[in-house]
Amino acid sequence: MLKKVALTAAALAIASTSYATKINGAGATFPAPVYYDWAYSYHKATGVEVNYQSIGSGGGIKQISARTVNFGGSDKPLKPKVLDKKNLYMFPSVIGSIVLAYNIPGIKDMELKLENKDVADIFLGKIKYWDDKRIKKDNPYLNLPHKKITVVHRSDGSGTTFNFTYYLTGVSKDWANNIGIGKAVDWPVGIGGKGNEGVSSLIKQTPYSIGYVEYAYKLKNHFPAATIQSKNGHWVKPTIENFKAAAKYAQWKPSKHFYQILGLQPGDNSYPIVAATFILLPREKQAKDREVTAFFDWAYRHGDAAAKKLGYIPLPEATKNMIRNYWKSHNIQPK
Numbered sequence: 001m002l003k004k005v006a007l008t009a010a011a012l013a014i015a016s017t018s019y020a021t022k023i024n025g026a027g028a029t030f031p032a033p034v035y036y037d038w039a040y041s042y043h044k045a046t047g048v049e050v051n052y053q054s055i056g057s058g059g060g061i062k063q064i065s066a067r068t069v070n071f072g073g074s075d076k077p078l079k080p081k082v083l084d085k086k087n088l089y090m091f092p093s094v095i096g097s098i099v100l101a102y103n104i105p106g107i108k109d110m111e112l113k114l115e116n117k118d119v120a121d122i123f124l125g126k127i128k129y130w131d132d133k134r135i136k137k138d139n140p141y142l143n144l145p146h147k148k149i150t151v152v153h154r155s156d157g158s159g160t161t162f163n164f165t166y167y168l169t170g171v172s173k174d175w176a177n178n179i180g181i182g183k184a185v186d187w188p189v190g191i192g193g194k195g196n197e198g199v200s201s202l203i204k205q206t207p208y209s210i211g212y213v214e215y216a217y218k219l220k221n222h223f224p225a226a227t228i229q230s231k232n233g234h235w236v237k238p239t240i241e242n243f244k245a246a247a248k249y250a251q252w253k254p255s256k257h258f259y260q261i262l263g264l265q266p267g268d269n270s271y272p273i274v275a276a277t278f279i280l281l282p283r284e285k286q287a288k289d290r291e292v293t294a295f296f297d298w299a300y301r302h303g304d305a306a307a308k309k310l311g312y313i314p315l316p317e318a319t320k321n322m323i324r325n326y327w328k329s330h331n332i333q334p335k
Helices: 009-016 032-046 057-065 080-086 116-124 133-138 159-171 173-178 195-205 215-221 240-247 286-302 304-309 317-329
Strands: 022-027 049-054 071-074 088-103 150-154 191-193 209-214 274-282
Touching: 022 057, 022 286, 032 049, 032 215, 032 286, 032 304, 057 071, 057 159, 057 274, 080 088, 088 159, 088 195, 088 215, 088 240, 088 286, 088 317, 116 133, 116 150, 116 159, 116 173, 150 159, 150 195, 159 173, 159 209, 159 274, 191 195, 195 209, 195 215, 209 215, 240 274, 274 286, 286 317
Parallel strands: 022 049, 022 071, 150 191, 150 209
Antiparallel strands: 071 274, 088 209, 088 274
16 A cells, blocks of 8 residues: 655755755855855755855956855845847845944943944045044043044955945045945055955954944944944934934836845934845846846745844835845746
8 A cells, every 4th residue: 555755845955955065155254154044944844955165255256257156145235238249137135234443441332432434544544543523422421442443444355345435435524425335445544454354354353443243243243333323313222223214215126137235324213334235137037047036035034034033124015025026027936
């Protein structure tokens, strides 16, 4: 007598994605913690291995442009004309935020307030000490030391740097006129670390330092981070609620391959350095693209809890469905 065998959800998932055994990606360090979590869970559920190299957005763009990986990750969105030139598709995966983490003994999380223009002047090297009168003005109850500020920045091509310098350019004419926006810029002062990991390590081991890192790295390293200002000058703490207040202004357009910069959104509570992170796919490799989109479709369905736990903001369901329609329109939807 034949026995009926009930397939588990995991077994069904393995059956449905058995055409893929390994997917290779590389790029942004910004979303790496959640990609690692998703990849681990996806492998458990489907047997498909997703390897992601956290090498920075610049490296991710280079590797997918050279077709040495199956997908690239970038926090800097590429404009449609650049995507056309490189023959790439692009869609967002998750939303995160960049915070100003500091290592000042005795100053707790979110206690330090920094006006946006003062953040720019710190990274320009114009404000050199923690007890500068401009910082003391906004922090009258903090015991700020007469210690030299050590600025920590990225040394590699970075989407985190792109979004941070987008913010600095928007709040400081001096920064805009002399430094500008880029994945890599000529930093006037400071020491450089590779990836969000490298910047985090330098902040941790350097007293009286300040640097910019993705919020997940703040949580992982238990860094204190500064309260800064919204676009209209209101004080905003680096909290999930304030990140969401900015993210809600996203206007995704599939016709533009979802090109969107989320920094400096309107609203009193909108944290000013929020950013989406993006996936880049080669247009000519549709079969492999379907394996990649199967992974991200799975993450959209099953990965929101992990994203929230790590400090990211999952995409709204309407945006996810918009992305699924985008995949379908280009014949790269999961099987």
